[in-house]
Amino acid sequence: MKKLYFKTFLSLSLLMGITLLPVQAPAKNNADSNAAVQQDSHLTAENKLYGIGSVSKTVTATAILKLADQGLIDLDSPVSDYLPAFTMADERYKKITVRMLLNHSSGLLGSLYSNSDLYGCIDNSNHDRILKHLSTQRLKAEPGAYSVYSNDSFELAELIIEAVSGLSYTEYITRNIMKPLGAGDTITMLSDFDSSDIADTYKNNRLMPTDFTTTLGDGGILSTVSDLCAFSTIFMKDHPSVLSSASAAESIKEQSAGTHIYDGNYGLGWDDVNAYPFNRYNIRAVEKGGDTESYHAALTVLPDYNMSAAVVSSKGSSTYASLLSNELLLNALNLTTGLQETTQQTSFTGEPAAIPDEYLEFTGLYSGTASFSLAFKNNKMYLTLFSTPASSPNKMKKTFELTYLDSGYYVCKDGNILKTILPVTQCYITEGFRLIKNHDEYAVEAEYYSKYFGVSTNFSRMTLAARLDDFQASESSKTAWKKRNNKKYFLLDEHYASAGYMSQPYIWGEISSYNDNYFLMNGSLYAVTGDNSLSNVGKKRDIVDISITKKDNTEYLSATNGFQYAGEEYLSSLDKNQTYTIGADGFTRWCRITDTDAGTYTPIDISGEGNYFIYNQYGALIDSSLFENATRTSYLIKDGYIAFAGKQGTEFKMN
Numbered sequence: 102m103k104k105l106y107f108k109t110f111l112s113l114s115l116l117m118g119i120t121l122l123p124v125q126a127p128a129k130n131n132a133d134s135n136a137a138v139q140q141d142s143h144l145t146a147e148n149k150l151y152g153i154g155s156v157s158k159t160v161t162a163t164a165i166l167k168l169a170d171q172g173l174i175d176l177d178s179p180v181s182d183y184l185p186a187f188t189m190a191d192e193r194y195k196k197i198t199v200r201m202l203l204n205h206s207s208g209l210l211g212s213l214y215s216n217s218d219l220y221g222c223i224d225n226s227n228h229d230r231i232l233k234h235l236s237t238q239r240l241k242a243e244p245g246a247y248s249v250y251s252n253d254s255f256e257l258a259e260l261i262i263e264a265v266s267g268l269s270y271t272e273y274i275t276r277n278i279m280k281p282l283g284a285g286d287t288i289t290m291l292s293d294f295d296s297s298d299i300a301d302t303y304k305n306n307r308l309m310p311t312d313f314t315t316t317l318g319d320g321g322i323l324s325t326v327s328d329l330c331a332f333s334t335i336f337m338k339d340h341p342s343v344l345s346s347a348s349a350a351e352s353i354k355e356q357s358a359g360t361h362i363y364d365g366n367y368g369l370g371w372d373d374v375n376a377y378p379f380n381r382y383n384i385r386a387v388e389k390g391g392d393t394e395s396y397h398a399a400l401t402v403l404p405d406y407n408m409s410a411a412v413v414s415s416k417g418s419s420t421y422a423s424l425l426s427n428e429l430l431l432n433a434l435n436l437t438t439g440l441q442e443t444t445q446q447t448s449f450t451g452e453p454a455a456i457p458d459e460y461l462e463f464t465g466l467y468s469g470t471a472s473f474s475l476a477f478k479n480n481k482m483y484l485t486l487f488s489t490p491a492s493s494p495n496k497m498k499k500t501f502e503l504t505y506l507d508s509g510y511y512v513c514k515d516g517n518i519l520k521t522i523l524p525v526t527q528c529y530i531t532e533g534f535r536l537i538k539n540h541d542e543y544a545v546e547a548e549y550y551s552k553y554f555g556v557s558t559n560f561s562r563m564t565l566a567a568r569l570d571d572f573q574a575s576e577s578s579k580t581a582w583k584k585r586n587n588k589k590y591f592l593l594d595e596h597y598a599s600a601g602y603m604s605q606p607y608i609w610g611e612i613s614s615y616n617d618n619y620f621l622m623n624g625s626l627y628a629v630t631g632d633n634s635l636s637n638v639g640k641k642r643d644i645v646d647i648s649i650t651k652k653d654n655t656e657y658l659s660a661t662n663g664f665q666y667a668g669e670e671y672l673s674s675l676d677k678n679q680t681y682t683i684g685a686d687g688f689t690r691w692c693r694i695t696d697t698d699a700g701t702y703t704p705i706d707i708s709g710e711g712n713y714f715i716y717n718q719y720g721a722l723i724d725s726s727l728f729e730n731a732t733r734t735s736y737l738i739k740d741g742y743i744a745f746a747g748k749q750g751t752e753f754k755m756n
Contacts, residue, residue: 149300150286150323151413152314153398154391157322158255159352160274162203162370163335164262166348167277173265176200176351180207183261188236196244199261202254203369206358208240211643212252213316215663218394218600220727221310223290227663228317231256238661241644247359248367250642252319255370259318270317278343282335284328289317299323302395302415304603305722308729312395312600320393326411333402333409336387340407353387353404376401377560378427382440386430390419394600399423401430408433424557447550447558449533451506456480460505463536463543466616468639469566471522472626474615475545482511484545486521487615488624498614509535510548519549522565528553534565543568567640574618574629581632582620586611590658590666591691597711597746598727601664606720606744608658608666622647667691672742677703681745681753683711690745690753699739704756706733711747718742 168174174183180197181187188194193208201207213227213234235253242249259270266273271289279287288294290313302309314321324332334340336349344352352369368374371387379386385405391398395415399422402409410426410433434440456477466474472488482503501518503511510533519532532549544567552558591607610622612629620627620635625645627635633649646661656668667688675692683690694715705713707726715724718740726733737743745753 148286148298148325148327150288150294150298150325151300151398151415152312152320152323152391152393152396153329153400153413154314154320154393154396154419155252156329156389156391156398156400157314157318157320158391159370159389159400160278160322160332161255161258161262161270161318162352162368163278163332163344164270164274165199165203165258166344166352166369168262168265170345170348174199174261176203180257180261183264184232184257186232187257187260188232189240190237191240193240193244198244199258200356200369201244201358202251202258202261204356204358204367205248205251205254206245207251207254207257208242208244208246209235209251209253210238210241210661211645212319213256213663215601215665216596216599217314217316217320217663219313219315219596220598220600221313222596222598223313224315224596225291227256227315228259231260234663239646242640245358247640248357249640252316255319256316257318262318274322278332279328281343282328282331284324284331287322287324287328287332289321289323290315291317294323300396300413300415304395304728305724309395310598310727310729312393314393320391323396324413326413329398329400329411329413330409333400333411334407336402336404337407337409338404353385353402376427378431378558379403382434384434388423388426390423392419394603397422399426401426403430403434406434406438420551420559421553424553424559427559428557447552448531449506449508449510449512449548451508451510453504454507456482456505460536462538463545463568465543465568466619467545467566467568468626469544469564469641471566472621472639473566475568480505484513484518485615486518487613488621488626503534506533511535519547569638572618572628572638575631578629578632579612579617582629582635583612583617585620589669590656591669591671591689591742592744593657593665593667593671593688594686595664595689595746597748597751599746602712602714602725602727602744602746603722606714606716606722606742675737675743677755683709683745683747683749683751685749687749692743692745694737694739694741694743696739698737699741700737702734702736704734706754706756707747707751708754709747709751711745711751711753713753714744714746716742716744 169176176199179195180199181195197207213231216227262270262273271291296311299311302312335343336353353374355366355374356369357367366373366375368387371389373388376386376388384403386401386403388401397417397419398413399419400411408430410429412422412425414422461477463475471486473484473486476483483500485500501513501516503513505511512533517530519530529552530549532547535546537544537546545565547565548562550558550560587609589607589609592601595601608623610620613619613621618629620629626638628638630636635647637645648659650657655671658666672691672693674695675698677698681690712725712727715735717723717738723738724735
């Protein structure tokens, strides 16, 4: 087996844990009894709490299954049976079952991201507004048609747990899951806790207040690797606890709905129930990763081997955490069962061949993880990339030439498409693409091997995008949106401690040069559905509809992910002699930094509850009073912006 190289990760605030129960594994190799690892052996650097992000979904699913064991929930009953107040504008919502929430096939648009991550503030308002938020929305698909990631589904699951049990979500998981497992350090923002027990995080190399994810059911749990490993024992073959054996097995059984043209291998709350690299050894592995604004986590369980590994960090990504958890388990398997490493395939082979005629039908415009067009000429496929939602909102039009191989893959020798779409540092990717058809649906599937830091290799398969149906917008609507080309819209009503101000203070876009029936907004493709409306297109995890209203010569943009924005005409020029006060509407005040004030250091006093944020001309955060060690004296950068956010009546004064 390969060695573990942890030195690469020393810059991270990182914890790793592994649990091995002393039960004979089913492998044919005879393990050396001297190599046995003691029960509940935890490899931890310190006892700190980390946000585990979407690993929380496995806990939420477990709570639902616990209630099902008690006969209080039927997984295949409608959600509305347990939440009578749950309604939507789309009548098909009545068909959504509890199981569909847990296997991501509900058809809900996506995620309520507004105020979902707050620094140093505890706010439960998303819990209280999720039903109202969903009540005006459509569905993106028939319930149960296919599985594609959905955060809002697990927010509904949280509400079901509370409605059925009579306890808050935090109380229920604490009493009925964590306490029986001896996992006493697992909390949410609504628990009693000492903030000094939570791992520090940084932004711009500045210490941040504690990052709380306010949507508990889909990502709001904080835990330790020790507790995560204790939780994982629920799903091990020879360690039944908390759940019945039938429910534990149901959780880690593949539950993806519909064809696998989109996502596959979901369990109930789990991302993958046949995870790489363990499937190369015919070893069943279930895995879940999670990311918040500041924290990252991964949990991998080998049910038949009574093993698990957890990794949490305050920098990096859940992908890095998953690589480490996999390395821990592979080495543990080597010690306990004598598992020998197999030869990894890390490329896509075959001889160049003529493109089959049936593939010429795939010509057209695609949207999903990225937006692009496909065309065929002179026995080559040309993929022209227009947008990359996973990266920056910068304009892009880049064409890649792909060759067809007799193995069925298309490969690109000049450039790396996935590295452009999903930029990751210290990662080398080899990639192959397949064109797949299901009835009248066309999609591009990517398979790729990622080698991180020159050490760990991971294999992934994803549906990159599906072809869009023909769509024709009205001429008046196209004209209206062309007038909005390159116009910026600034965050308007986020909480003054929202992570939204850290990552994306404004959005902007332009009519697609490939097809003017579509508008590209911050790296995502929208159909122009009206003079003042857009609808996100593609079968993907987060679909967003946009509407614009106008008041007092200012355009206000509302999105179904909960964010609201104001057009750039809302901005005024900064006046250092003026006191800026948050009005009764609670809207953030935005100013341009003029040449007169640019290049100066300015003390800013805050009276009330609020924060200011300073950005350069590209929207990158430069300074904020939100930093723990903020001096409240900030540099006003040329052509930049300043935002004043706070509760009604909060005043900002520059000296």
